[in-house]
Amino acid sequence: MNRALAGLALSLATLPVMASAQAPLPMATVVPEGTILDVTAVGKVSRVPDLATVRAGVVTQDAVAATAMQQNADRMAAVVAALTKAGIAPRDIATSRVALSPQYRYAENQPPAITGYQASNAVTVRFRDVAKAGPVLDALVRAGANQIDGPTLSLADAAGALDEARADAVARARARATLYAKAAGLTVERIVSIGEAGESDGEPPRPFAQMRMAAAPAAADSAVLPGESELSATLNVRFLLK
Incomplete structure (x- = not known):
């Protein structure tokens, strides 16, 4: 009988040791000395700023969609030619918008009626010499550009x-x-x-x-x-x- 009790006591004594071996250890906190x-x-x-970015474009209208687009293309070609003549490199000229939209006439109690079409084309132009941007913009207007937005000034x-x-x-x-x-x-x-x-x-x-x-x-x-x-x-x- 004494041997049985001794064996039971030994088993119970080992339980806390086993449990503590499985418990996670606390994370160490590093506190700087200072x-x-x-x-x-x-x-x-x-x-x-040494860069100027400008958006320049052409807007045309005509009763026929194809005519509006053709007129727009012709005037836009003149605008791009003016940019090239002014010394703007091809890498600094990028098309930013080409659009064709119908124009409507509205009357009371009647559905909208198409009266013509508006074509628009715009390019984004980057000027690496900010001082020359103004005169070039004037040249664009003379070449047929009727829509100019900008400039946005930035750094190279x-x-x-x-x-x-x-x-x-x-x-x-x-x-x-x-x-x-x-x-x-x-x-x-x-x-x-x-x-x-x-x-x-x-x-x-x-x-x-x-x-x-x-x-x-x-x-x-x-x-x-x-x-x-x-x-x-x-x-x-x-x-x-x-």
Whole structure:
């Protein structure tokens, strides 16, 4: 009888050991030996846009659809010829729209009646010399273009400019961390992490301003004034202070 009780006690004694062997071990938490400081910094860079994009087109109307399209094609050919004559490379001219739509006459208690057709054709033109954009636009109008929209101003090397803004953001973050550390009697040990929050001027990513063609006196050439655009990058930087 004593041997049976001893065997039962031995079995019960081993149960907790088996259960603890199957239980998951707690995750180790790494706590840095120092003070963590999170800084959000905005880096900025200003550039003069060196690209201008303009949409130019021709709109024609005629009672016959085929005639409207043919007239449109003829006038559009003259517009493209004017662009080529002005030195615009073929890679900088791209068709952006070709459309044909009926025109209606509306009368009370009657179904709409087709009175003719409107044809439209437009190209997107990229100017690599912003200063020459205005005179070329005037040449397009003389060649037959009757629809112009733009220009949109941008940078040829947008990625390089944004990289400069990012570097500026890191420098600003480090300067601010140094200021806080000095005030707290500490020093900046190192950067723990860097995260990019966004790039723009406070709005959704659209780093380059869109500008309308500047108005000019009738006797003068149309002017495209590039002005200056500001690009920005926002970084979240975590520092370790000691």
